[in-house]
Ligand SMILES: Nc1ncnc2c1ncn2[C@@H]1O[C@H](COP(=O)(O)OP(=O)(O)OP(=O)(O)O)[C@@H](O)[C@H]1O
Ligand code: SF4
């Protein structure tokens with residue numbers, strides 16, 4: 001591929017694994033620096049729920065043994081790393097005996113579906129609006145209307161979300177106020193099920209797009225304005241090119257470059273879900289899962305979600321690094 | 337000076353030669369919060385078929401703005417306030433957008449100041465020369481366009497591998513040549529070259545200037561060549577127009593201008609050409625150009641003119657033809 005050398009790709013992939021290893025080590029160490037251990041935490045939680053538990057001492061000892069908490073630290077660390085390699089993420093403390101990877105596996109498709117769609121729509125719409133706002137030849141009337149589409153960016157998200165739920169779910173009853181699918185429709189690749197999933201995703205997706213579009217638009221507008229006086233744009237005009245070509249190939253094509261980097265980064269963080277969105281709309285994604293982990297002080301769960309986040313972000317950054325020479329010919333990793 | 341007076345004078349002396357471009361009373365302002373900057377103050381000049389007109393003057397005197405005005409490329413906050421730009425008899429300032437678009441490049445092209453940034457960094461050379469051609473020649477086959485581009489590259493002395501390169505893979509001189517190749521792609525009747533060599537080192541400057549001249553000779557095209565290096569201009573152009581603070585103060589054939597500069601500003605410019613044979617003190621008169629937002633009444637050069645007279649401060653001297661083809665705007669010759 002243009003601009004890439006094998007040496008660079010190998011080094012870059014090495015960096016990717018190094019980042020993940022470092023991240024994994026950090027999330028291994030931090031909880032262990034805190035007082036208490038997971039087993040007593042679990043027992044005390046069960047006591048809180050059940051009132052009283054017999055033989056706590058024995059249970060603790062048995063579980064410590066089962067989880068290998070009495071092994072030397074290095075053995076524990078190596079086992080943890082070994083488990084990570086197979087994406088085995090321990091038991092969830094709050095929903096024992098469920099395992100964290102099961103919980104994540106269950107919620108990640110929801111988050112990926114919702115946020116990927118919403119982010120892409122928001123990116124495209126935001127950049128289109130920003131590009132038109134920052135372009136000199138945009139018709140005056142359009143230029144006057146465009147800024148209104150960004151009004152919602154300045155409204156705090158939780159208010160925007162509640163407002164949308166209030167209007168569209170309780171008021172107009174067009175959408176349901178939460179959940180990911182209607183109850184009573186069996187899960188599966190049926191028309192009904194797909195439709196209910198899309199229908200449930202629309203309101204939260206709309207909220208995300210409405211709230212995040214403005215950021216893209218403002219960034220793009222800024223880039224368009226900065227590049228407006230560029231000599232190559234003046235020359236493009238002098239050549240008598242059609243406005244559409246100048247807009248796309250000369251103006252937008254250059255202005256969008258930094259936006260693409262930002263998109264890659266936000267794509268990486270998508271797997272962590274959007275806590276606020278998923279909480280407000282009771283959407284069963286990883287964001288909601290992380291929320292549950294936090295309120296239940298379920299640190300194996302938090303650890304698991306954070307680990308997935310680390311992997312995804314590193315992967316997105318790796319991908320953009322490898323693909324960037326394709327969109328910006330000036331970036332090259334070849335030695336000259 | 338009125339337009340009619342000026343035109344009458346011109347037609348007496350130079351009716352025989354065909355004018356490709358005629359600029360009449362062109363006036364361009366930049367709007368600023370503290371008043372309009374009068375960057376081009378109603379200038380008149382013409383370019384004959386096949387000739388090269390040099391446009392000189394110190395930095396900021398309005399050379400780029402004036403020529404941008406010809407192609408209607410003045411960037412906001414600048415705007416063309418008044419005037420006519422007749423290219424082959426058609427007033428470009430009266431055309432609508434799509435008519436103008438067809439005239440651009442086909443009839444008049446631009447070799448921009450600062451070729452360093454004039455190429456789109458994300459498009460290959462072939463696409464950038466190519467889109468200028470295909471926009472105006474939609475019927476041309478891919479193969480024909482490719483051959484034309486390669487031919488142009490050879491013409492400006494570039495190797496054919498440049499065809500497939502991106503701008504950042506070229507040196508400054510090569511970029512400048514690409515811009516020249518682009519500018520001549522459609523055989524326009526008029527090329528505006530805005531200091532095409534200013535960003536280059538001296539040796540490359542000469543080579544690129546020579547390339548430009550060779551190309552121009554081959555095509556027989558008319559050209560406006562902007563520059564502030566009087567020495568270089570003397571070798572490259574047929575006639576020179578001297579600009580000061582938005583006004584043309586003298587226009588004359590090169591020989592005539594160098595042998596007998598008439599306007600005090602021109603005399604100053606010529607006197608300050610460095611020479612190896614004799615070391616002379618730099619002749620720079622006191623004071624800078626006045627604020628372009630607020631030109632003084634009378635002659636615009638009065639603050640720096642060594643020969644300033646009383647009525648120079650009241651009456652604006654018109655541009656008059658004092659000898660055949662030699663126009664000067666100065667009260668000294670009345
Ligand atoms: N955007 C602008 N806003 C206000 N004034 C401007 C603007 N652009 C140019 N000017 C003014 O217009 C005048 C003419 O500028 P122009 O670029 O045409 O000069 P020039 O003769 O080409 O100079 P140079 O030799 O440095 O290229 C200058 O005095 C400048 O200050
Ligand atoms: S008109 Fe007067 S001030 Fe202006 S250049 Fe001539 S002599 Fe100098």
Ligand SMILES: [Mg+2]
Pocket residue numbers: 399400401449530
């Ligand atoms: Mg200039």
